[in-house]
Amino acid sequence: MHDARKIKVGVLGATGTVGQRFISLLSEHPFFVLHALGASHRSASKLYSHAVTWKQTRPIPSVVRDLVVEECKPECFAECEVIFSGLDADVAGPIEEAFRSAEFAVFSNAKNHRRDPNVPLVVPLVNSSHFAMIPQQRALHSPPLQKGFIVTNANCSTTGVVVPLAALERAFGPIESCMITTMQAISGAGYPGVSSFDILDNVVPYIGGEEEKMEWETLKILGGISESDDGVRSFDMHARQPLRVSAQCNRVPVIEGHTECVSVRFARRPPPSPQQVREALVSFTSDAWTASCPSAPRHTIFVHEEPDRPQPRLDRDYQAGAGISVGRVRQCQVLDIKFVVLANNVAIGAATSSIINAELAVSKGII
Ligand SMILES: NC(=O)C1=CN([C@@H]2O[C@H](COP(=O)(O)OP(=O)(O)OC[C@H]3O[C@@H](n4cnc5c(N)ncnc54)[C@H](OP(=O)(O)O)[C@@H]3O)[C@@H](O)[C@H]2O)C=CC1
Numbered sequence: 001m002h003d004a005r006k007i008k009v010g011v012l013g014a015t016g017t018v019g020q021r022f023i024s025l026l027s028e029h030p031f032f033v034l035h036a037l038g039a040s041h042r043s044a045s046k047l048y049s050h051a052v053t054w055k056q057t058r059p060i061p062s063v064v065r066d067l068v069v070e071e072c073k074p075e076c077f078a079e080c081e082v083i084f085s086g087l088d089a090d091v092a093g094p095i096e097e098a099f100r101s102a103e104f105a106v107f108s109n110a111k112n113h114r115r116d117p118n119v120p121l122v123v124p125l126v127n128s129s130h131f132a133m134i135p136q137q138r139a140l141h142s143p144p145l146q147k148g149f150i151v152t153n154a155n156c157s158t159t160g161v162v163v164p165l166a167a168l169e170r171a172f173g174p175i176e177s178c179m180i181t182t183m184q185a186i187s188g189a190g191y192p193g194v195s196s197f198d199i200l201d202n203v204v205p206y207i208g209g210e211e212e213k214m215e216w217e218t219l220k221i222l223g224g225i226s227e228s229d230d231g232v233r234s235f236d237m238h239a240r241q242p243l244r245v246s247a248q249c250n251r252v253p254v255i256e257g258h259t260e261c262v263s264v265r266f267a268r269r270p271p272p273s274p275q276q277v278r279e280a281l282v283s284f285t286s287d288a289w290t291a292s293c294p295s296a297p298r299h300t301i302f303v304h305e306e307p308d309r310p311q312p313r314l315d316r317d318y319q320a321g322a323g324i325s326v327g328r329v330r331q332c333q334v335l336d337i338k339f340v341v342l343a344n345n346v347a348i349g350a351a352t353s354s355i356i357n358a359e360l361a362v363s364k365g366i367i
């Protein structure tokens with residue numbers, strides 16, 4: 001998919017949970033080369049190995065160990081073409097905009113720009129077609145941009161559920177309603193995150209803003225792009241075939257991997273059988289794989305037959321955390337079909353998605 005050119009990249013929020021996963025993955029990437037790291041003023045000017053509280057199972061890659069952490073200012077990243085952002089959402093908005101204005105390609109995990117009508121919200125296994133919004137985003141910037149843009153990836157729980165939903169819509173037409181109950185890992189809240197006193201021996205039935213994000217982001221991701229007669233593009237928010245989504249989000253004492261119980265009703269009657277649903281999920285191939293993105297999972301969705309899978313401890317590393325696990329596909333007595341999804345929140349739910357998005361942008365000639 002790519003010539004021999006190496007592309008220098010920077011990571012913002014490099015000391016955080018998502019930033020560390022970016023570094024682990026990018027240190028072995030075939031054409032993205034880690035070049036600069038940024039974090040808060042608390043970490044800036046320190047060697048990365050001194051600034052970070054490293055929580056990955058593999059050691060700190062040697063390529064970054066002795067890099068000096070920079071402040072998150074575009075001039076400190078001048079040699080980079082691509083910026084991956086794992087910034088805290090409290091600060092991500094204006095920092096990412098400053099990098100876009102300075103003509104960087106920015107791939108963000110933060111929620112700040114997901115609702116922007118000109119920013120693609122891309123789950124790379126689902127809606128790579130939304131990159132078509134980038135020329136308009138550049139043109140509407142003041143002054144217009146040549147190279148800069150922002151692409152965000154989705155909330156980690158949204159990412160897990162939209163992949164099977166997209167597979168089902170591709171096979172059986174629009175989904176009319178979807179009910180989701182999540183069991184979310186503590187790594188979703190960053191480090192140190194939820195205190196052990198709150199989460200051990202416990203379930204917390206509230207994650208601020210999460211349900212609203214799932215219910216809204218799903219519509220943007222599964223919707224298409226419409227174009228008016230005068231050529232203005234907009235995300236159609238699944239409006240042509242309205243989809244209703246209800247989410248209930250819970251924090252559970254799991255380190256990594258979000259589990260979600262999902263029930264769906266299809267618009268088309270009669271609905272597919274559980275066996276037809278299993279076959280559609282297994283045969284789903286992502287655009288990212290078709291585009292030969294090196295970080296895309298070969299098998300997008302694995303469907304378990306065992307009645308007690310997927311489980312976070314056993315299944316979160318499926319395809320290096322890039323694949324989605326589904327199990328317990330069965331009839332639902334209220335809607336049509338119900339099943340369980342497991343997605344690695346830090347990999348495909350965060351860093352891996354951004355990296356595949358950047359690979360897609362390279363394959364489409366946008367970078
Ligand atoms: N964890 C997950 O599963 C997912 C996270 N996300 C999103 O990704 C982003 C990162 O999450 P996560 O890694 O969990 O968060 P962490 O809290 O672990 O890390 C936050 C990072 O932001 C940096 N930072 C904080 N304040 C500033 C500042 N003023 N200027 C520059 N840098 C700053 C921190 O640097 P320092 O160490 O110096 O303080 C740190 O590197 C968030 O927006 C989150 O919502 C999205 C999907 C999944």
Ligand SMILES: N[C@@H](CC(=O)OP(=O)(O)O)C(=O)O
Pocket residue numbers: 089109110111154155156184185187188189207210213345
């Ligand atoms: N809120 C998610 C992680 C996250 O940061 O989501 P978002 O990027 O949508 O704010 C969780 O706690 O599991």
